[in-house]
Amino acid sequence: MTTTDYGHDLLFGTFVTPVSHPVHQAVEQAIVAERAGLDLVTFQDHPYVAKFHDTSTLMAYAAARTERIRLAANVTNLPLRPPAVLARSIATLDQLSGGRIELGLGAGAFWDGVAAMGGPRRTPGESIEALEEAIAIIRGIWDTSDRSVLSVEGKHYDVHGAKRGPAPAHDVGIWVGAYKPRILRMTGRVADGWIPSLSYLEEGPSELGAMNRRIDEAALKAGRRPTDIRRFLNISGRFAAQGSGLLQGPPTQWAEELAEIALTHGTSGFIVSSDDTVVTQTFAAEVAPAVRELVTQERGTQHG
Template sequence: MTDYGHDLLFGAFITPAARPPTHAVELAVAAERAGLDLVTFQDHPYQPAFLDTWTLLSYVAARTERVRLSGNVINLPLRHPAVLARAAASLDLLSGGRFELGLGAGGFWDAIEAMGGRRLTPGQSVEALGEAIGIIRELWDTEKRGGARFDGEYYSLKGAKRGPAPAHGIGIWVGAYGPRMLRLTGRMADGWVPSLPYLSGGPANLAEMNRRIDEGAASAGRDPSAVRRLLNISGQFQPSRGSLLVGPPRQWAEELAEISLEHGVSGFILMADDAAPIELFASEVAPATRELVAAGRAR
């Protein structure tokens, strides 16, 4: 049993489809109205069927008041970290401290290269992500004097002016699966956000992946609990019980509570593009899961 001690978060993972253009926005508003804690959007700048994720996040921030927002995850190869740092801090200030920065190292390299991005090997993409996190944090640190400097293999700063500082301590959440990326997450990130459908062994894979994150944290002198564990999930609501996350809301709550108590996951983000499952997830699954996890922790 692993418990990193975080309060539970429940969110929505919404496709930023360009047609109809306001559909993703209305789903985000519905998610906030239903009581979810977080709204996220994937980021594929090379995909013309999608709205630009940064533009969408800004628009949604203006249409909502309470819900937290994040990319899930932001495409680093096509978004320079120095500009990303300013954009993230700006959105956090404008939204009243409601932004978290989900980051991804990239994966669709043909499409990235077609947009002018640099093709990287898996190892290089890990190194580039580590440099980017360092740059972002350096530019957010307005307590330091003088310009920010960074001399890396993939990115550099040559006396860049610092700021603006975010409204709150923005969490950097990394989408990671491979061993090196998981260890980097432990060393440098504030959160880990994989997708359950991409885990070939299902939730059982989380134990080994958590172990690598914990090792990375320990190597950097960090407490493993400094890294929040989130999980993108998908499933189907139906009256009768079926397989994992296929069944009634009570079954979902029991299964999510078990994942939370066994593997330390404290954030569940539903992949859905319809208001009905989002509302059911918020009204029935989230409160029941919180009750079950609280009871399990008390035992």
């Protein structure tokens, strides 16, 4: 078996829908994930959906209701969140939560909804340009070691003389949602993580190999290492007594399939779509430890 293992420790989390009714449901699911022992809870960010909570506010409330678990948007809707302000928001929440916030970031989608909320309507190319400019601004705001003011002149964002700070409490990861070649190359150049969704891959996990190669080639060209970019995967499935397809079966089947993805494609973060307490608890108690064991065993065999 041809493998691409970037050697990262494994992380497991949930992908929660930020529904506003019942009003505390999304927060309660974050608490469930923490109590179950998961590493991460993430929330969709669609500010144009009226039945959803505002994700940035939801994350702040969920951070206050939890103690250990890390939190992130999956992924932040950049066109409706100005990057300099977003940088301060994330840094503030990271400080207040004791270093538990990460930044999932997307170029934007659902442009009718974005435009309806007063945001820009961008072409795919423009959205990727804007995302790369935004990442430079966000990192610049966080860089308090530089005593100068921040100026970034771009096609989509123009920051002149912004004061830097606050710095986050820890080195916040910028994880980009990406599928197409151009944004994958951008991910390799400037991002800390890649966070696609399995449901968007028409041919399943086998597509990850070619996508990883685009990231790796761009990283090397930019003077970085492929291991500088952590690989995540949003997943969904169903627990059942009998197997009937990928992630459709018992927890042991899930564990074997996720371990194979981890070892073959270097995925080290698995985030299950779950608004259901039993699914979250089963994933944490029966799937995550088994995947860790299988991956540890295989890594030991390869390096033994």
